[in-house]
Amino acid sequence: MGEAGVDVGLGVDAEQGGGGRGGHRHGPTDRRAAPAAPADFRAVRPGTRTRRRNWFDMDHPTPDAAITSLSALREAEAACTRCPLYRDATRVVPGEGPAHARLMMVGEQPGDQEDLSGRPFVGPAGQVLDRAILEAGIDRKTVFVTNAVKHFKWEPRGKRRLHKKPNAHEIERCRWWNDIERALVRPQLVVALGATAAASLLGRSVTIGRVRGELLTGRDGEPVVVTIHPSYLLRLREKADKEREYARFVADLKACAARLRQAA
Numbered sequence: 001m002g003e004a005g006v007d008v009g010l011g012v013d014a015e016q017g018g019g020g021r022g023g024h025r026h027g028p029t030d031r032r033a034a035p036a037a038p039a040d041f042r043a044v045r046p047g048t049r050t051r052r053r054n055w056f057d058m059d060h061p062t063p064d065a066a067i068t069s070l071s072a073l074r075e076a077e078a079a080c081t082r083c084p085l086y087r088d089a090t091r092v093v094p095g096e097g098p099a100h101a102r103l104m105m106v107g108e109q110p111g112d113q114e115d116l117s118g119r120p121f122v123g124p125a126g127q128v129l130d131r132a133i134l135e136a137g138i139d140r141k142t143v144f145v146t147n148a149v150k151h152f153k154w155e156p157r158g159k160r161r162l163h164k165k166p167n168a169h170e171i172e173r174c175r176w177w178n179d180i181e182r183a184l185v186r187p188q189l190v191v192a193l194g195a196t197a198a199a200s201l202l203g204r205s206v207t208i209g210r211v212r213g214e215l216l217t218g219r220d221g222e223p224v225v226v227t228i229h230p231s232y233l234l235r236l237r238e239k240a241d242k243e244r245e246y247a248r249f250v251a252d253l254k255a256c257a258a259r260l261r262q263a264a
């Protein structure tokens with residue numbers, strides 16, 4: 001076990017993600033009609049577009065100031081059709097945690113269980129993350145957890161739905177929502193869990209091994225630390241590898257907790 005629990009969030013006005021729009025499971029050929037988007041959540045003020053330099057810098061408007069709460073954000077996310085992934089997912093999976101958490105963790109995308117429940121990090125990788133957070137001495141209830149991409153991307157394999165990595169376009173399109181999440185929650189530290197989250201937050205592709213644990217600056221100026229996604233640990237076959245990499249992961253999270261203590 002780690003140190004005594006560190007409260008890294010205010011935890012007094014928590015807004016928990018509630019699952020978004022309900023829905024049914026759909027196969028890849030069962031295309032739903034696009035739901036109507038809210039009238040104003042995509043409004044773009046003049047002068048907020050940036051010049052295209054590469055796919056990360058594609059024209060991307062500043063998130064609309066009309067979304068002023070996490071509940072309004074969840075509502076807008078549930079109606080999102082900014083990329084095709086909403087068609088085959090059961091429901092959107094919004095971020096979840098205290099409204100003003102000091103620590104935000106961003107994963108890649110929801111998995112099968114998250115897609116069915118509408119909550120982030122409730123599947124096997126989420127259980128690994130919960131354990132690592134605990135062992136790092138962080139109070140899990142004070143952490144805002146979310147994903148870079150809010151709908152589950154998958155492909156059929158028999159009766160199973162296998163995770164499929166989101167592409168650059170989908171990551172870029174969905175960045176809109178995490179931009180708003182960060183603007184609302186205003187975390188003091190954002191942890192990118194894996195390469196997809198790192199790319200979304202930093203605006204460039206990075207090699208995890210090269211930047212792991214460093215204090216980086218996100219595209220909006222926020223402090224970002226990159227580490228592995230907990231699903232990586234599930235894919236390791238050798239017990240010794242699992243133990244070594246899990247210990248490194250916990251050490252990364254401990255270092256994040258220490259940074260927050262210093263900043264308090």
Ligand code: SF4
Nearest residue numbers: 080082083150151174
């Ligand atoms: S993955 Fe993101 S951008 Fe694509 S439809 Fe879902 S919420 Fe919208």
